[in-house]
Amino acid sequence: MATSQQQYVGVDLDKNGGAVTDAVVEAIQQDNPGVELVDFNIYVKVKAPQRMIIRRQLVEDILGRNWDLQELHMVMASYFGFIEEWDEEKLVIRWSADES
Amino acid sequence: MLVWVRVPSDDRFLSHQGVPAHPDMKAQELLDKATQMWGLPEGKTYQLVRLHATGQQPVHLDKTLQENGLRDGDPIDLLG
Amino acid sequence: MTMQARNLQPIRQQPWDWATKNEYEEVTLREQPYIHGHYRNKYYKPDYDIYDPRYTRVRVRDWEAFRDPKKLWYQTYVMTRKKMADEVEALFERAGKLAIYERVDPAWRKFSLAFYTPLRHYEYAGAVQLQHVVRYAMGCPIEQAATYTAFDKQGRAQWLSTWALEFAGGEGLQALQHARQLWLEDESYDKLRSYMEHVLVTDDWVEVLVALHLAIEPILDRLAYEQLNAISIEHGDPVLAELALICSEQVQWQENWTASLFQLIATDPTTSRWDYLKSLGYEDWPGDYRWGRTLSNPKSTPEETLTNQEIMSQWASKWISRAIQAVTPLQSLLDRHGISCAVEPVMERAMASYILPTLEKCGIDVKISV
Amino acid sequence: MAKLNVSTRYKALTRDLMWDPKDVNIKEIYPLIEAEGIHIRDPKRWEDPFRMTFNQYVKIQSEKEHLHHAIRGAFEANHGHARIVDSRWFEGVKAFAVAVQPAEYAAHRLMAYIGRNIPIEAIRFATFNQAVDELRHAQIEIKHYAHMSRYYDGLHAYSKTNENLWFNTVPKSFFDDALTSGPFEALIAISFSFEYVFTNILFLPFASSAAAVGDEHFASVGKSVQSDESRHMALGMAALKMLLEEDDRNIPIVQRWLDKWFWRCYRVFAVISTLVDYYPRIRAISWKKAFEMYVEDQVLNGLFKDLFKYGIRPPRHFEDSMKEKEHYSHATMRILDHYKHANYFRGFRLQPDDYDWLSREYPNTFERYYAPFFRKMDDHVMAVASPGLPAVCAVCQIPCEYPNPDRPQESWTQYVEYNGKTHMLCSPGCRDIFLAEPEKYMQWWWPAESYLSGEFGSSLEDMFEYFGFTPEEANEHYSSRDYHRWIRYREELGLDKRFETV
Incomplete structure (x- = not known):
C-alpha cells in the first residue's frame, strides 16, 4: 500500500510525571528523527514517523538518577504502533507496513 | 400491540414514537391518537403511511389496523 | 459532619x-x-441469561448478602499484596546475599525442588478455573473475592x-x-x-469452590505452607519457610471467605432459585422472555429436589474423598527423599481443624470413602 | 545465579503452566475453542510485550492507587465539587458515571471469560491482569460518584438505573453483546476494537476537559484509568496480530469482527461526543479533532496500513463515521434534549459562549443544521421534548434520530424485515450488524414495551420509581435544584467574592 500520508507512531505521556516526563520527551527527541510534540493540557503527545525508540540509559543520563523502564507504566497513558521490543534497556514502537 | 408513529415534518427531528394500539381499531382512530400525541394542529388533513424494508404503503383510514395489514411494532409516518 | x-x-x-x-x-x-440482560449466550448454555441463577444448583435468597470477612476491594487488595511482594523480593535478595541456598541440606534441596516447583501447576489450574467462577458467579460480592483469590x-x-529459578541457580x-515432568509423569503427582x-x-461454580477450597487446598496447602516449615528450617532452609508463611496468609483468607460463603449457602432454606429477585425489589418481575424474542422461559426449568445442604454434602463427600486420595501418594515423594514427615496426620489435622468444623457450621454430613 | 533477562524470566514465570490433560478430554476444558472457526497452530511464539508479573503488577498498581486516592481525599475534603467553573459539568459526569462504570464492571467479567476460555498462555496472564484492572476502574469510578451523590441528584440508585433505564440499555447491550459472543470475538471486540481504537478518545479528551474545568478528582480518575489502558491496548494488538498470522482462515473471520465491532464501538461512544463538545464549559478539544487524531490518524492511517499486508481492509462503514464527525455530537445532544425529562443527567440551555465555540469548531454544520434546534429552548426548556417514547435502533439502542450525513435534513433510519417484523436501525452501520446476526439482535430488551404496557405501574411516578430517580432530578441544568445547590455551596465557601484592589 502506498504511504500517501506519513504513518506515525508515538506515546501520550502524563504531564504529572514532571521531571520523568520531561526526560522521556527529551530522550525521544534526541534518539529519533522528525519528532513532533502536541501539547494537550494534561498530556503531551510525542510522535515520530514510522519508528520510535526510548532508551533507558539516555533517560537516566538526562534525569540524573537511576531509572527503570518499568517506571514508564506510571506516565505512559497511551501509545500507537506495535510494541516491537520492551526489555530492560529499550522500548521500540514501530509500524511494519514498509517491510512487505 | 404497539405501533411507532413519526411526523417527518416536525423540526425537532424526532424518531417514531410508540403508540399503544389494537388490531381492531380503525386507522382513523390511530391517526387521531397520534395527532393528539404529537400536538399537531387540528382541522387539517393528515394521512398515515406504513414503512417497510421494501418501501411505503398507504394506510386506509376507514379500515382497521388488521385490515391494513399492520403488525405489532410497525413504523408509520404521519404526513400532513 | x-x-x-x-x-x-x-x-x-x-x-x-x-x-x-x-x-x-x-x-x-x-x-x-x-435483570434485563440483552442476549443469550451464543455458544455456552445458549438458553441461559448473562447472569443466571441456574449456573449453580444451589439456591440463595439474597446473593448480595455475602461479605468478604477481610472486606477486600481493589485498593486494599493491591496495597496488602504489594507488601507481600516486597517481602518476597526482599527475602530472595537476602537469601542470595547471605548465600543461604549453598548451606541448605542436599536432601532437602532435592526434595523441595521436586515438591514445591510442581505446585506451580496446581496453583495455576486453580487460578484458571476460578476465572470460570468470576464469570458465572452471582453478584459482585462473591466474584470479587474469587477474582482476588485467583x-x-x-x-x-x-x-x-x-x-525455583533462584534456588536452582544457573539451572533454573x-x-x-x-x-513439569514430575507433575505430568511421577506417580506421586x-x-x-x-x-x-x-x-x-467442573461446571457448577459453587462446586468448583467446594472442590478447591473445602477439599484439596485445606489439605495440601497445610502440608506445603505450614507443616513443612519447621522441617525446612531444620534442613537449613529458612527461605522456603518464610515464603510459605506469606503464602499461608493468602490461603487463610481464601479459606475464611469461602467458609462463610458455604455457610451462607448451606443454611439458606430457599427452595426457589428465583427468590433472590425479591431481595432486589423485583418481586413481581415476570422475566424478559415474555416479549417472545428469547428462546425459552428460564422459570420453566425444574427446581432442584435436593436441599442446598444435600447438594453441598454430595459435593463435599465426593471432593474430600478424592482430595485425600490425591494427597496421600505425596508420602512416597517425601520418603524417597528421606524427609521425615507423615502426610496422614496432616490430613487428619486439616480435617479436624478446618474441614469438619466448616462442615459442622454448614450442618453438613459427609461420607468419606478412600 | 545467572540473571535471566526480562523476556526469559517472564516466560519462565508465565509459560508452560498448563498441560495437556491425561484424565479428561482437553475439549471439555476448553469447550469453546473451536466454536468460532478460529485456527491456532503455534501460539507459543506470541508474547504480551508488557511482560508484567504479579509482583510488578501489585507494586505499580498500589502506587497508582496511592496517588489517585490522595487526590480524591484532598478533593473531597476541600469541597472541590464547588470549585469547578460551571456545575453543568456534573451532568456530563453523571452520564459518564452510570454509562461507563457498569461497562467497566462488565469488562471485568468479560476478561475472566476470555482468559478462562482461550488457552494461549502468551496472552493469558495479560487477560487475568486486565480482569482485575477493570474491577479497579469500576471501583475508582464508583468512589468518585459516591462522593458526588452525597451532594447532587441522579446517582443514588445507579444500579437500578443501570438495569432499567432506557439510556443505559445502550452501553449495557454493547457489553452484553460481547459477553454472549465466543471468546475470540469477545477478545477482538474489547481488547482490540474498544481498547485500542476507542478508549483514547474516551479518557484523554475527557480527562483534559476535567482538568480544564477544575474537576481535579475526575481528571485523576481519567488519567489513572487510562494509565492501565496501554497494557490493554498491547493485549489487543498482540491478539489481533496473532490471530491474523496463525492461520489464513482466520483472516475473513477477524475482518467480520472488525467490521462489526468498529461500528458497535463507534456508536456506543455517541454520548462521549457530547461529553467532549457540550458538557464542559471549557473544552480541551472538539470531537471532530479528537476523532481525526485518534481514529483517523492513529488507527485508519496508522494501523490499517499495517494490516493491509494480511488482506485486512479498513472496517466497513468507517467512511460513514468520518462523514458523521461533523454531526455526531450535535445530533446526539439533540437526542438527549428530546428525552432529558426522563433521564438522570440533565440537558442544558446553550450559553452564548457555547454557540460561539460550536460555530467556530463546526463551521460547516452547527449554525446551519443544529443551532436553530437548541435556540428553541431559550424561552422554554421543554420546547424540544419528545411527545412519547422513541423507537430505538435494534442494535445500538439509541433512538433512531440520526441524520444522514450526506443529506442532514433527512433521517438515516433503516428498515429491515426479519421474522415477520419490521426492525428499525439508526444507520447503515447498525443495519449491517443486524443482518449478519438477526437471531441475536431480535432478543434485545427494550423498555418501551414494558413502559407502555404499564408493567411498572400506571403512573409516571411508578415509572420513575422503576428508573431509580425522580422527575425533579431530570430535565434542564440551569433551572435545576442541583444548580442552586451548587451556587449555595459556593456562597458558603466564599468562592464568588470579588476582592477589590486599589
Missing part, C-alpha cells in the same frame, strides 16, 4: 439508596446487574517459579522443566494432577 457549615450539608449521608457500612460495601454492593494463586505460581529453567483436571471440567 457537625463541623460543616449549614449550606455545605450533604443532601444524603449514604451515597446509595441501599445501606452501606463502609468503603468496601460502597464499591461492591449491587454492582452486577441482575490473582493470589497466579502470584503463588509465580513466586514458586521465582523461588531446567528445574522448572524437570518439575498422578492423583493430584488428575484432581485438578477434574476441577477444570
Whole structure:
C-alpha cells in the first residue's frame, strides 16, 4: 500500500510525571528523527514517523538518577504502533507496513 | 400491540414514537391518537403511511389496523 | 459532619439508596446487574441469561448478602499484596546475599525442588478455573473475592517459579522443566494432577469452590505452607519457610471467605432459585422472555429436589474423598527423599481443624470413602 | 545465579503452566475453542510485550492507587465539587458515571471469560491482569460518584438505573453483546476494537476537559484509568496480530469482527461526543479533532496500513463515521434534549459562549443544521421534548434520530424485515450488524414495551420509581435544584467574592 500520508507512531505521556516526563520527551527527541510534540493540557503527545525508540540509559543520563523502564507504566497513558521490543534497556514502537 | 408513529415534518427531528394500539381499531382512530400525541394542529388533513424494508404503503383510514395489514411494532409516518 | 457549615450539608449521608457500612460495601454492593440482560449466550448454555441463577444448583435468597470477612476491594487488595511482594523480593535478595541456598541440606534441596516447583501447576489450574467462577458467579460480592483469590494463586505460581529459578541457580529453567515432568509423569503427582483436571471440567461454580477450597487446598496447602516449615528450617532452609508463611496468609483468607460463603449457602432454606429477585425489589418481575424474542422461559426449568445442604454434602463427600486420595501418594515423594514427615496426620489435622468444623457450621454430613 | 533477562524470566514465570490433560478430554476444558472457526497452530511464539508479573503488577498498581486516592481525599475534603467553573459539568459526569462504570464492571467479567476460555498462555496472564484492572476502574469510578451523590441528584440508585433505564440499555447491550459472543470475538471486540481504537478518545479528551474545568478528582480518575489502558491496548494488538498470522482462515473471520465491532464501538461512544463538545464549559478539544487524531490518524492511517499486508481492509462503514464527525455530537445532544425529562443527567440551555465555540469548531454544520434546534429552548426548556417514547435502533439502542450525513435534513433510519417484523436501525452501520446476526439482535430488551404496557405501574411516578430517580432530578441544568445547590455551596465557601484592589 502506498504511504500517501506519513504513518506515525508515538506515546501520550502524563504531564504529572514532571521531571520523568520531561526526560522521556527529551530522550525521544534526541534518539529519533522528525519528532513532533502536541501539547494537550494534561498530556503531551510525542510522535515520530514510522519508528520510535526510548532508551533507558539516555533517560537516566538526562534525569540524573537511576531509572527503570518499568517506571514508564506510571506516565505512559497511551501509545500507537506495535510494541516491537520492551526489555530492560529499550522500548521500540514501530509500524511494519514498509517491510512487505 | 404497539405501533411507532413519526411526523417527518416536525423540526425537532424526532424518531417514531410508540403508540399503544389494537388490531381492531380503525386507522382513523390511530391517526387521531397520534395527532393528539404529537400536538399537531387540528382541522387539517393528515394521512398515515406504513414503512417497510421494501418501501411505503398507504394506510386506509376507514379500515382497521388488521385490515391494513399492520403488525405489532410497525413504523408509520404521519404526513400532513 | 457537625463541623460543616449549614449550606455545605450533604443532601444524603449514604451515597446509595441501599445501606452501606463502609468503603468496601460502597464499591461492591449491587454492582452486577441482575435483570434485563440483552442476549443469550451464543455458544455456552445458549438458553441461559448473562447472569443466571441456574449456573449453580444451589439456591440463595439474597446473593448480595455475602461479605468478604477481610472486606477486600481493589485498593486494599493491591496495597496488602504489594507488601507481600516486597517481602518476597526482599527475602530472595537476602537469601542470595547471605548465600543461604549453598548451606541448605542436599536432601532437602532435592526434595523441595521436586515438591514445591510442581505446585506451580496446581496453583495455576486453580487460578484458571476460578476465572470460570468470576464469570458465572452471582453478584459482585462473591466474584470479587474469587477474582482476588485467583490473582493470589497466579502470584503463588509465580513466586514458586521465582523461588525455583533462584534456588536452582544457573539451572533454573531446567528445574522448572524437570518439575513439569514430575507433575505430568511421577506417580506421586498422578492423583493430584488428575484432581485438578477434574476441577477444570467442573461446571457448577459453587462446586468448583467446594472442590478447591473445602477439599484439596485445606489439605495440601497445610502440608506445603505450614507443616513443612519447621522441617525446612531444620534442613537449613529458612527461605522456603518464610515464603510459605506469606503464602499461608493468602490461603487463610481464601479459606475464611469461602467458609462463610458455604455457610451462607448451606443454611439458606430457599427452595426457589428465583427468590433472590425479591431481595432486589423485583418481586413481581415476570422475566424478559415474555416479549417472545428469547428462546425459552428460564422459570420453566425444574427446581432442584435436593436441599442446598444435600447438594453441598454430595459435593463435599465426593471432593474430600478424592482430595485425600490425591494427597496421600505425596508420602512416597517425601520418603524417597528421606524427609521425615507423615502426610496422614496432616490430613487428619486439616480435617479436624478446618474441614469438619466448616462442615459442622454448614450442618453438613459427609461420607468419606478412600 | 545467572540473571535471566526480562523476556526469559517472564516466560519462565508465565509459560508452560498448563498441560495437556491425561484424565479428561482437553475439549471439555476448553469447550469453546473451536466454536468460532478460529485456527491456532503455534501460539507459543506470541508474547504480551508488557511482560508484567504479579509482583510488578501489585507494586505499580498500589502506587497508582496511592496517588489517585490522595487526590480524591484532598478533593473531597476541600469541597472541590464547588470549585469547578460551571456545575453543568456534573451532568456530563453523571452520564459518564452510570454509562461507563457498569461497562467497566462488565469488562471485568468479560476478561475472566476470555482468559478462562482461550488457552494461549502468551496472552493469558495479560487477560487475568486486565480482569482485575477493570474491577479497579469500576471501583475508582464508583468512589468518585459516591462522593458526588452525597451532594447532587441522579446517582443514588445507579444500579437500578443501570438495569432499567432506557439510556443505559445502550452501553449495557454493547457489553452484553460481547459477553454472549465466543471468546475470540469477545477478545477482538474489547481488547482490540474498544481498547485500542476507542478508549483514547474516551479518557484523554475527557480527562483534559476535567482538568480544564477544575474537576481535579475526575481528571485523576481519567488519567489513572487510562494509565492501565496501554497494557490493554498491547493485549489487543498482540491478539489481533496473532490471530491474523496463525492461520489464513482466520483472516475473513477477524475482518467480520472488525467490521462489526468498529461500528458497535463507534456508536456506543455517541454520548462521549457530547461529553467532549457540550458538557464542559471549557473544552480541551472538539470531537471532530479528537476523532481525526485518534481514529483517523492513529488507527485508519496508522494501523490499517499495517494490516493491509494480511488482506485486512479498513472496517466497513468507517467512511460513514468520518462523514458523521461533523454531526455526531450535535445530533446526539439533540437526542438527549428530546428525552432529558426522563433521564438522570440533565440537558442544558446553550450559553452564548457555547454557540460561539460550536460555530467556530463546526463551521460547516452547527449554525446551519443544529443551532436553530437548541435556540428553541431559550424561552422554554421543554420546547424540544419528545411527545412519547422513541423507537430505538435494534442494535445500538439509541433512538433512531440520526441524520444522514450526506443529506442532514433527512433521517438515516433503516428498515429491515426479519421474522415477520419490521426492525428499525439508526444507520447503515447498525443495519449491517443486524443482518449478519438477526437471531441475536431480535432478543434485545427494550423498555418501551414494558413502559407502555404499564408493567411498572400506571403512573409516571411508578415509572420513575422503576428508573431509580425522580422527575425533579431530570430535565434542564440551569433551572435545576442541583444548580442552586451548587451556587449555595459556593456562597458558603466564599468562592464568588470579588476582592477589590486599589
